[in-house]
Amino acid sequence: MSKTFNSTFGKNLRYERKKRNLTISDIADKTYISEVYIGCLERGSKKPSLEVLFMFCDLFGLTPNDLLL
Secondary structure, eight states: HHHHHHHHHHHHHHHHHHHHHHHHHHHHHHOOHHHHHHHHHHHSSSOOOOOHHHHHHHHHTTOOOHHEE
């Protein structure tokens, strides 16, 4: 996975979170993923595992393509 992938995923994740008026803390409470890690994902400095990707898909009612492309 490249920096472009991380950046695209992070931007999409942030967009979907803000669209729903959720904070990083709200997401952390619902997914049990740390706020620090979610922040890193949104900034594109970390890569999501498949498990984390599907957790976000379930939370937002999206497909992986919605977050990855």
